[in-house]
Amino acid sequence: MxxxxxxxxxxxxxxxxxxxxxxxxxxxxxxxxxxxxxxxxxxxxxxxxxxxxxxxxxxxxxxxxxxxxxxxxxxxxxxxxxxxxxxxxxxxxxxxxxxxxxxxxxxxxxxxxxxxxxxxxxxxxxxxxxxxxxxxxxxxxxxxxxxxxxxxxIKSEAEIAILKTICAIGSKSFGNAGSLFHEGQTLKEAFRAFKIDLIKNGADDVPYLVGGAGQGGYGDVISPPSEQRLQSGDVLMLDTGATLKGYFCDFDRNYAITHASETVQSAHRTLVQAAHAAASIARPGKTCADLFKAMIEVIGQSDSDVGRMGHGLGSQLTETPSLTHFDNTELGERMVLTLEPSLSLGGGKMMVHEENIVIRDGEPEFLSTPAEPDIPVIG
Amino acid sequence: MxxxxxxxxxxxxxxxxxxxxxxxxxxxxxxxxxxxxxxxxxxxxxxxxxxxxxxxxxxxxxxxxxxxxxxxxxxxxxxxxxxxxxxxxxxxxxxxxxxxxxxxxxxxxxxxxxxxxxxxxxxxxxxxxxxxxxxxxxxxxxxxxxxxxxxxxIKSEAEIAILKTICAIGSKSFGNAGSLFHEGQTLKEAFRAFKIDLIKNGADDVPYLVGGAGQGGYGDVISPPSEQRLQSGDVLMLDTGATLKGYFCDFDRNYAITHASETVQSAHRTLVQAAHAAASIARPGKTCADLFKAMIEVIGQSDSDVGRMGHGLGSQLTETPSLTHFDNTELGERMVLTLEPSLSLGGGKMMVHEENIVIRDGEPEFLSTPAEPDIPVIG
The missing domain is CATH 3.40.350.10 (Creatinase/prolidase N-terminal domain)
Structure with a gap:
């Protein structure tokens, strides 16, 4: 059966x-x-x-x-x-x-x-x-x-319904951050706790869970978790691609462990603002490059190691189109995208933020519960 | 870091x-x-x-x-x-x-x-x-x-050490079957419970978990779990590829829910016996075809839908060589293999059994804790 x-x-x-x-x-x-x-x-x-x-x-x-x-x-x-x-x-x-x-x-x-x-x-x-x-x-x-x-x-409403459910599962688990993550915990333990929470909340699988932690930012966004222990002042980021019926969510959240420096607070506000700047213009007929430019303008950087600030999402963790300066794909109704602005903080440190949206005839619909401008302090 | x-x-x-x-x-x-x-x-x-x-x-x-x-x-x-x-x-x-x-x-x-x-x-x-x-x-x-x-x-001892650990994690979770699986549970719930147990026991991930359940056998070995509820007399099979540091275990276990028919009991004994028949001759210099023939002789079938009865194992769920009648790859020391005999039970039903071994200079070493001939009754 x-x-x-x-x-x-x-x-x-x-x-x-x-x-x-x-x-x-x-x-x-x-x-x-x-x-x-x-x-x-x-x-x-x-x-x-x-x-x-x-x-x-x-x-x-x-x-x-x-x-x-x-x-x-x-x-x-x-x-x-x-x-x-x-x-x-x-x-x-x-x-x-x-x-x-x-x-x-x-x-x-x-x-x-x-x-x-x-x-x-x-x-x-x-x-x-x-x-x-x-x-x-x-x-x-x-x-x-x-x-x-x-x-x-271009997704069907049936596909969007599944994407909405898996994004809601992701949002629910991120909402449990305060009880899942704490000072002194290793990154491995934190990732393990988060993965189990996603599965308990209804994810079929968690094929993608990466992230990092560090004082005032992290080094990259593709590393597996290490035995490094979370310390006061760390920024912890988890980026998850959990699945339901073969469809992915793909967004991340940042947390400050016990307290956040002003630089980190400001960077987080900028990243959230950048995602909203892109969302606010995301309409059928606009292009991927338009969304990229909207984010770059808020961030005030002309380049980034990441090279793009979002992408298509569906039955793969990343799909076309790409939010880059050169991708002139026109947005269409029922396109599902990630908005993923990143910010270089100097000294090899960076921060990244990601939301998932559906292009609609009018304002886009957020699939991820949008992050607040203030970085959550936990731990 | x-x-x-x-x-x-x-x-x-x-x-x-x-x-x-x-x-x-x-x-x-x-x-x-x-x-x-x-x-x-x-x-x-x-x-x-x-x-x-x-x-x-x-x-x-x-x-x-x-x-x-x-x-x-x-x-x-x-x-x-x-x-x-x-x-x-x-x-x-x-x-x-x-x-x-x-x-x-x-x-x-x-x-x-x-x-x-x-x-x-x-x-x-x-x-x-x-x-x-x-x-x-x-x-x-x-x-x-x-x-x-x-x-x-040919694996290094460092690779084998990781494979041994992830197989031990798999064996530990299969050992918990009596508390994880029960009559009335949906297959989805059973798989979810098993996946969480594997992660709790130390698996980094569970990229592969398939199986099935049915009266007197199941239909195939590659389906995702359904909402079907476990019933008395079902044979439940879970086949897992859990990972540690990027290395896979790959073995399965069968369980009878509350009771097992004589046909099922006999099939299980035959499958376990077939795996041991292959293990008993697995030495450097023997070939994959030799192991295949040793299993086929016990099973008494000349063909199978599965087409092979085991394969290499390591950083992929399945690797070369294949245990088929035509793969004449010579076994070598520190080769890691799965032994995976299967049995067609008629009416579209089948049963499959799998163990993981390392080829040594002498008897092979079991990485999975070998299954007993009698199918475990749970539920």
């Missing part, structure tokens, strides 16, 4: 939207092999992607439902989705890991799109991809990255 | 072993871009790989330390490792996501190995890879999959 995350109509709509774009670009088929895309078109959700042993393929044809070309081990779970045409292959296999089955399924398609651009990966051996293209030598493979980005950037 | 997982000597030995194999194959450089390999040569461990936005590269030259070619956001954390030569690039970037920096670092290398074979992925956009090869048109790119498999398959 498998619980499905969405009604069949959700997948019908996704497929229709894809096929409309395919028709505009005269594409005969789309080929996907990565977890978010396979799940997007089929509803196939499993942690089995942790295993690199087997490739998984989904083809979106010009008309009709997607076709799954997958290892036998996935048959039972794929059969529980809305997909009817499930072609399986034995894997691991001594010399044919689905390539014959995939080539057969694509035979007759002349123009095949697959993601080859920004943020894409080829989740199959390069040797096998070369074998596939040699088997399909009458076909042309073109980049479908812009197509899949355009599709996935 | 970052805690390092290994002493510098560990990375020196890994690099030396790689360079010995490179010399045999006249390779000028190895190029890696995937998390396990970047971590293997540098010690760079972060959950930031959850974000697909940026590529990360490590080059192993013929002599000397590896070179990191990474986005600026990783500078602080990479500088805490043993790596000295860290070349950074701005990312996201409008049109050059590290390709110029990477091409510069590889200039002069004529024969470059990168993984292109079994279980490999190209973790960079295909367009960028094509750009890289066109910039390095005097270089030949060859498949380094066999080389990196050979290296990573």
């Amino acid at each position: 498998v619980d499905l995350d969405f009604a069949t109509s959700e997948f019908e709509q996704r497929t229709e939207r894809a096929q409309t774009l395919m028709s505009e670009q005269s594409l005969d088929a789309l080929l996907f092999m990565t977890e978010p895309e396979v799940r997007y078109f089929t509803g196939f959700r499993t942690l089995f992607w942790q295993s690199p042993a087997r490739p998984w393929f989904v083809i979106v044809p010009k008309t009709g439902k997607p076709i799954a070309v997958i290892p036998q081990i996935g048959t039972h779970l794929m059969a529980s989705t809305w997909i009817d045409d499930i072609r399986t292959f034995a894997a691991p296999h001594p010399d044919d890991e689905g390539i014959t089955a995939l080539a057969n399924a694509l035979t007759g398609s002349e123009k095949i799109g697959l993601p080859m651009g920004r943020e894409s990966v080829l989740r199959m051996p390069l040797k096998d991809f070369r074998l596939l293209t040699s088997k399909l030598r009458h076909a042309t493979f073109v980049d479908a990255s812009p197509l899949i980005h355009a599709l996935r950037q | 970052v805690d390092l997982d290994f002493a510098t000597s560990e990375f020196e030995q890994r690099t030396e072993r790689a360079q010995t194999l490179m010399s045999e194959q006249s390779l000028d450089a190895l190029l890696f871009m995937t998390e396990p390999e970047v971590r293997y040569f540098t010690g760079f461990r972060t959950l930031f790989w959850q974000s697909p936005a940026r590529p990360w590269f490590v080059i192993v030259p013929k002599t000397g330390k590896p070179i990191a070619v990474i986005p600026q956001i990783g500078t602080h954390l990479m500088a805490s490792t043993w790596i000295d030569d860290i070349r950074t690039f701005a990312a996201p970037h409008p049109d050059d996501e590290g390709i110029t920096a990477l091409a510069n670092a590889l200039t002069g290398s004529e024969k470059i190995g990168l993984p292109m074979g079994r279980e490999s992925v190209l973790r960079m956009p295909l367009k960028d890879f094509r750009l890289l090869t066109s910039k390095l048109r005097h270089a030949t790119f060859v498949d380094a999959s066999p080389l990196i498999h050979a290296l990573r398959q």
